[in-house]
Amino acid sequence: MSRLQVTVDHGAITRNVERLRAATTAQVMAVVKADAYGHGLVPSGRAARAGGATWLGVAQPDEALALRAAGDTGRVLTWLYGPEVPARALIEADVDLSVSSLPVLASIVAGAREAGGTARLHLCLDTGLSREGVRPAELAALLDAVLEAQADGLVTVVGAWSHLAWADQPGHPTIDAQAGVFRGALEEIEARGIALEVRHLANSAATLTRPDLHFDLVRPGIAVYGLPPVEDPSGEGFGLEPAMRVSATLALVKDVEAGRGVSYGHDYVTPARTRLGLVTAGYADGVFRSAGNRAEVAVAGRRFRIAGRVCMDQVVLDLGARSEAQAGDEVVLIGPDGPSATEWADAIGTIDYEIVCRFGCLREKTSV
Numbered sequence: 001m002s003r004l005q006v007t008v009d010h011g012a013i014t015r016n017v018e019r020l021r022a023a024t025t026a027q028v029m030a031v032v033k034a035d036a037y038g039h040g041l042v043p044s045g046r047a048a049r050a051g052g053a054t055w056l057g058v059a060q061p062d063e064a065l066a067l068r069a070a071g072d073t074g075r076v077l078t079w080l081y082g083p084e085v086p087a088r089a090l091i092e093a094d095v096d097l098s099v100s101s102l103p104v105l106a107s108i109v110a111g112a113r114e115a116g117g118t119a120r121l122h123l124c125l126d127t128g129l130s131r132e133g134v135r136p137a138e139l140a141a142l143l144d145a146v147l148e149a150q151a152d153g154l155v156t157v158v159g160a161w162s163h164l165a166w167a168d169q170p171g172h173p174t175i176d177a178q179a180g181v182f183r184g185a186l187e188e189i190e191a192r193g194i195a196l197e198v199r200h201l202a203n204s205a206a207t208l209t210r211p212d213l214h215f216d217l218v219r220p221g222i223a224v225y226g227l228p229p230v231e232d233p234s235g236e237g238f239g240l241e242p243a244m245r246v247s248a249t250l251a252l253v254k255d256v257e258a259g260r261g262v263s264y265g266h267d268y269v270t271p272a273r274t275r276l277g278l279v280t281a282g283y284a285d286g287v288f289r290s291a292g293n294r295a296e297v298a299v300a301g302r303r304f305r306i307a308g309r310v311c312m313d314q315v316v317l318d319l320g321a322r323s324e325a326q327a328g329d330e331v332v333l334i335g336p337d338g339p340s341a342t343e344w345a346d347a348i349g350t351i352d353y354e355i356v357c358r359f360g361c362l363r364e365k366t367s368v
């Protein structure tokens with residue numbers, strides 16, 4: 001039995017996608033990579049479709065195939081692989097494929113021959129992130145090879161895309177610089193006679209803050225799960241609803257006097273007579289060790305900081321002398337009735353993406 005209960009409100013995912021759709025005239029690709037940021041690939045993909053996502057996006061080819069195996073028949077794009085990409089299986093599964101390099105193109109062309117089909121390609125452009133994507137100087141050579149394969153009926157270019165480095169700082173000069181490089185590359189592609197069905201650049205932050213960069217398709221991820229990628233100036237969190245809730249139960253409570261050291265190394269010492277509560281979830285369950293003495297949880301609506309070090313399978317809370325908490329009471333680590341993933345991230349010096357991935361990836365996969 002998992003010591004943490006991770007539950008996902010898939011209705012919130014549907015409503016979040018509806019809100020993102022209302023923010024754009026472009027199509028929406030819900031990014032469901034990394035097991036939908038820990039929220040469960042298949043149910044999250046289904047929920048995003050119900051909200052109007054005409055595309056789903058995944059980094060790993062396996063995830064695209066898993067969506068198909070689960071019955072998803074809409075457009076799906078996968079983008080992160082080397083020449084070992086299982087191109088034949090992806091083409092047979094009617095998955096759109098990103099291409100960044102000649103070796104990957106060669107694998108896709110070979111896969112198309114084996115499948116007896118045509119691969120739908122999205123040219124991935126490195127406009128300044130220096131991660132996946134072809135650099136502008138190498139685009140012409142990639143286009144030569146792509147057009148040759150297209151003439152043979154093995155591929156057809158349907159998209160061109162790139163990814164922003166600083167989208168979470170809407171005024172950052174690199175955004176316009178990358179958009180300029182992107183537009184230049186689009187012109188170069190179209191000048192070669194390629195008619196692009198979808199041009200796409202915007203992640204969640206750019207979807208919510210840069211309508212001028214939506215092109216034909218936006219690719220929100222974190223916002224789909226209800227976490228605002230930037231602060232909403234109106235303080236409304238863009239109307240997004242966090243979909244993940246993480247909870248545990250108190251296994252034991254006990255009353256102790258002032259001056260008791262708590263957990264390994266006694267990093268916390270009770271300042272007064274108090275009631276301690278034991279939660280049987282630790283870093284093996286996804287509770288970051290760095291959360292000790294920093295992150296908060298909620299019991300019956302009240303917040304308590306984790307007292308002392310996080311152990312492998314347990315943490316201790318200082319519930320206060322007047323606490324009426326009992327063994328069996330619920331402890332909310334993340335949820336509408338407790339801290340947000342963003343508060344956890346701020347407490348331990350990371351981003352909320354890592355918080356939901358961590359709790360989600362270590363959870364018992366019960367919600368599929």
Ligand SMILES: *Cc1c(COP(=O)(O)O)cnc(C)c1O
Binds near residue numbers: 202221223
């Ligand atoms: C992860 C990812 C996204 C989604 O980013 P968010 O910041 O979660 O909205 C979009 N596009 C690509 C290429 C990605 O890797």
